Amino acid sequence: MLQTALHFSHTLLKEIIQPGDLVIDATMGNGFDTLFLAELVGKTGKVYSFDIQEQALLTTRKKLVESGLDTRVKLFLQGHETIGEILNLDVPVKAAIFNLGYLPKSDKSIITLPNTTKRALDEILLRLTPRGRLLIVAYYGHDGGMDELSMVRNYCESLPQEQFNVLNYQFINQKNQPPILFCIERKKKSE
Template sequence: MKTIIPFSHQLLKEIVLKGDTVIDATCGNGNDTLFLSKLVGQHGKVYGFDIQAAAIVNTRKKIETEDYLKNVTLIHDGHEAIDKYIAVNEEVAGAIFNLGYLPKGDHAVVTKPVSTIQAVERILKRLTLGGRIVLVVYHGHEGGTEEKNHLLTFCENLDQNYYQVLQYQFINQKNQPPFILAVERIK
């Protein structure tokens, strides 16, 4: 079985095509941004969001070393601000969130349920048919359980006529292991 990050990438590899527009809603250290940049190719677009300047710097360094900066727009702002940067009529094929805190960063700065759900709602308005939003939910930190519970409730209440939602997790791991919520637009 694939572990969490490889499976989150597989979910996007299955549906994102060269030339598509995608979102990395939490740039972190740039790993997902680079993955998405390679996935969409030189004619695609990647919008990368993070509220921490260190994450934007880390991501820029990561993609510069790989020469993938040309199709990436890095945005030092919260993912809930998507409407300020991406037109409502711009279609998005996929998005990924790694929730929690920046690895090797300030653990007091964490994603919040309200802003995360606002971002998901705004991406859903732009999501192509067959498009996916992948949320990697790290919840072993202060406030993490609250965000996890809000996201589960939000996803459970998405209209099954328009979206299907997958939860993927390993249930025999210790210390609140991360899990995936994947939302796919079906209508």
């Protein structure tokens, strides 16, 4: 059976993340990706997780503590556009994931925005290791969602093929705007 965009994003992350890696959850949400990443990086790795809503941080912290993985994660109550203020340029990032849209079961007027998402993408790509992956699961069936989806698609299409492989994964015969997955992988210099 074909995987949903979210499940396929996890498959793509599992393929490359190793214990000791530094990874980013750019949109913490309800903490599912943060928890998943914390398991993958092991005791010596680190997850940096961002969200602007306190509810997201509290829900995520509770999941991490209950799972005994809280020491592997740094939670930030701030937008993903501030990644450049948190991580020095010389900090290698193995992987990052975004779930664009709004926090499920919360205020649907608080959404990710094209300009802040673009800034976060720029900052992560500056730090992404060779064979590192940046995944974007774009939920776009809400006000403002199509604008952000358009920005992400244009951003991905403009990346130089000499430096990046970019995958677009989506179901095209489903109703209600199923999410679209984009995967950006940095090539090794010798490729």
